[in-house]
Amino acid sequence: MKQNAFHRVMSYIDNDIVDAFLDIKSKKERKISSQRKTHSFLKWGSMAAVFCLVLATSLVLIFTHLGQNADPALTLPAGVDPAVTLPMGADPAFSLPTDADQILWYEKSNVLCDEDASMVTWRGIQVSEALYEALCRAENDRYLAVIVRYRTDERLNQYVFDGKSYLERERELDALRSLTNRYEMLQKEGEQLKFKERLYTEGLADGTKWTKDFYEERIAFYGESLLSEFIESGVFLAEKLENSLSQTRQQIREEEQKISDSIQSYDESVAPALVRAFEAYAVTAKNGTVYLFITPSALASLAVENKADYAMYLASRAGYEGHLSDAASPDIQDTVSGFACDKIVFDSLDTENLRPSNDEAVLRLLNETVEKWQYTCDCVEFTFYYRGVLTEEMFQEMRYAGIVQTDSPARMIVQVKYADINTEALKELSQMAEITSIHIAASTGSLPQPNAAEDPSSP
Amino acid sequence: MEPDTTTRTKGLSDENIIELYWQKNENAIRVTNDRYGPFLYRIAYNILHDPQDCEECQNDTYLSVWNAIPPTRPQSFRAFIARIMRNIAIDKYYEKTRKKRVPSELTFSMEECGDLLSDREDPADEIMAEELGKMISHFLRLLGEKDRYIFMSRFYLVEPIEEIAKELHVTESAIYKKLTQLKAALKKYLAEKGVFL
Numbered sequence: 001m002k003q004n005a006f007h008r009v010m011s012y013i014d015n016d017i018v019d020a021f022l023d024i025k026s027k028k029e030r031k032i033s034s035q036r037k038t039h040s041f042l043k044w045g046s047m048a049a050v051f052c053l054v055l056a057t058s059l060v061l062i063f064t065h066l067g068q069n070a071d072p073a074l075t076l077p078a079g080v081d082p083a084v085t086l087p088m089g090a091d092p093a094f095s096l097p098t099d100a101d102q103i104l105w106y107e108k109s110n111v112l113c114d115e116d117a118s119m120v121t122w123r124g125i126q127v128s129e130a131l132y133e134a135l136c137r138a139e140n141d142r143y144l145a146v147i148v149r150y151r152t153d154e155r156l157n158q159y160v161f162d163g164k165s166y167l168e169r170e171r172e173l174d175a176l177r178s179l180t181n182r183y184e185m186l187q188k189e190g191e192q193l194k195f196k197e198r199l200y201t202e203g204l205a206d207g208t209k210w211t212k213d214f215y216e217e218r219i220a221f222y223g224e225s226l227l228s229e230f231i232e233s234g235v236f237l238a239e240k241l242e243n244s245l246s247q248t249r250q251q252i253r254e255e256e257q258k259i260s261d262s263i264q265s266y267d268e269s270v271a272p273a274l275v276r277a278f279e280a281y282a283v284t285a286k287n288g289t290v291y292l293f294i295t296p297s298a299l300a301s302l303a304v305e306n307k308a309d310y311a312m313y314l315a316s317r318a319g320y321e322g323h324l325s326d327a328a329s330p331d332i333q334d335t336v337s338g339f340a341c342d343k344i345v346f347d348s349l350d351t352e353n354l355r356p357s358n359d360e361a362v363l364r365l366l367n368e369t370v371e372k373w374q375y376t377c378d379c380v381e382f383t384f385y386y387r388g389v390l391t392e393e394m395f396q397e398m399r400y401a402g403i404v405q406t407d408s409p410a411r412m413i414v415q416v417k418y419a420d421i422n423t424e425a426l427k428e429l430s431q432m433a434e435i436t437s438i439h440i441a442a443s444t445g446s447l448p449q450p451n452a453a454e455d456p457s458s459p
Numbered sequence: 460m461e462p463d464t465t466t467r468t469k470g471l472s473d474e475n476i477i478e479l480y481w482q483k484n485e486n487a488i489r490v491t492n493d494r495y496g497p498f499l500y501r502i503a504y505n506i507l508h509d510p511q512d513c514e515e516c517q518n519d520t521y522l523s524v525w526n527a528i529p530p531t532r533p534q535s536f537r538a539f540i541a542r543i544m545r546n547i548a549i550d551k552y553y554e555k556t557r558k559k560r561v562p563s564e565l566t567f568s569m570e571e572c573g574d575l576l577s578d579r580e581d582p583a584d585e586i587m588a589e590e591l592g593k594m595i596s597h598f599l600r601l602l603g604e605k606d607r608y609i610f611m612s613r614f615y616l617v618e619p620i621e622e623i624a625k626e627l628h629v630t631e632s633a634i635y636k637k638l639t640q641l642k643a644a645l646k647k648y649l650a651e652k653g654v655f656l
């Protein structure tokens with residue numbers, strides 16, 4: 001029996017399956033990290049006030065301390081706040097460059113670090129892509145700004161905040177999102193489903209007739225109890241459904257806030273232990289985020305216990321200094337109406353795609369896509385499926401950053417930066433007969449380089 | 460002054476990278492490493508668990524891609540390089556295991572699926588491997604998204620079961636159970652095709 005045969009054969013899986021799998025994989029890996037990041041930003045303002053208070057207190061203490069133990073070898077980089085950089089190393093050989101510009105930071109200014117990236121193992125430590133690249137390229141004595149976290153999410157999953165563990169909250173949120181999805185679908189199908197088996201036996205007066213298989217699949221999707229709640233005695237209770245949908249959306253917002261609070265609380269609770277674990281190095285905690293300033297050679301011979309327990313990321317200077325910029329200023333027109341909603345699909349990161357039932361839902365989902373992904377993805381991708389011959393000119397109003405010609409002649413992907421999203425143009429395209437469907441998703445890929453992409457404004 | 464190629468190549472699409480290979484532009488390898496280095500490393504690491512071996516495999520992969528393009532023009536560059544990396548890493552794994560047993564997810568993963576293919580199927584035969592790959596691709600298309608995800612995570616990326624379970628917020632035993640079901644389904648599917656067993 002050839003045990004190894006199977007794994008070699010797996011290398012010959014069709015490319016589209018591999019691609020789709022890797023896309024989902026990277027999205028799933030981004031999920032928690034992007035939530036952490038988004039929620040951190042939400043909390044940033046309120047934390048700033050607390051931070052200032054801590055900073056002021058620390059300044060007094062540290063300057064007192066420095067005055068008593070001045071050591072010229074332990075100089076801080078300009079721009080690295082001495083008040084929060086503790087404990088400056090027990091190792092006498094340790095010193096930081098005197099200029100923060102000499103420290104290697106993550107290049108983006110709108111995120112704390114590259115926490116949405118996949119992780120690789122380097123010298124027994126889990127490091128992010130950007131940190132890995134920095135470690136491969138930086139001089140051995142160059143200081144890197146590193147964010148340290150516990151590698152496993154298990155601690156976070158088990159962390160109890162306000163009576164519930166993080167994992168319980170995640171599951172509840174997933175359940176609420178799934179319920180919302182079913183509600184939104186029922187808004188579209190409720191008027192038909194109220195006829196029950198007649199849908200596939202006789203068919204309806206307007207000519208609608210489902211197959212039995214499809215009917216059963218839809219019943220299974222909704223569940224008997226949900227259907228009986230909104231279809232009573234052959235009447236579809238649309239208004240009741242709308243109310244339930246509103247309530248569920250409100251619950252989702254509340255639960256997301258709780259998760260945000262939970263993450264912040266968790267980060268603050270574990271920060272002291274992380275700082276202690278790395279106390280032999282230049283380490284500090286800011287708002288629950290633990291920063292380590294270390295050279296590649298020191299990291300290669302890291303002398304901490306169980307170093308495989310930690311995950312490390314390259315930190316951005318803007319995040320460290322507390323002035324993260326907004327990645328985008330989405331200005332989505334929210335008064336547009338007349339979308340061909342039945343053609344629009346929002347590709348969900350979870351298992352089911354979202355199909356908006358009305359104009360309001362299109363705009364809301366578009367906003368949610370931007371809100372959720374603006375810090376981790378460059379743009380929104382609109383994938384158009386069409387029957388006729390479409391040209392790039394037809395998408396000019398979309399103010400696109402790039403157009404990807406796919407291997408299928410019936411598909412075109414239009415990449416639009418968040419700030420350029422034009423819902424009026426989207427509406428008009430959705431109404432075109434040639435376009436059969438439009439899939440919308442945050443793009444995890446890179447935008448084309450500016451000089452390679454055609455300037456949409458030029459003829 | 461020489462243009463800053465780092466900046467200029469930063470936003471290249473996969474199509475652009477392939478074009479660099481076609482032009483025999485040496486930047487192609489650097490850009491590939493920039494974009495896919497960690498991804499390739501991860502594939503190799505799951506199989507080999509040895510940083511030095513992984514780096515060697517990465518270099519071998521870049522060389523293979525350089526030699527393969529042209530004439531090849533892959534439709535999916537990522538899947539193309541992933542396939543090359545998998546094959547090189549698996550070869551390396553076999554080479555090492557001939558001498559001794561190495562700790563690897565592949566070892567465990569192989570033991571899980573050892574009964575799927577018979578002695579008659581020679582994986583070294585590329586044509587046969589491609590045919591079998593098509594069969595399994597068809598089987599995968601029949602699966603639901605979640606099942607396909609679990610299957611690919613374990614048998615394509617060779618991810619540890621613990622990691623898959625964490626990602627999906629389920630227990631490890633649930634993943635084991637699901638993998639057992641999937642293997643049984645695949646075995647049945649292959650038997651129905653009359654190709655194996």
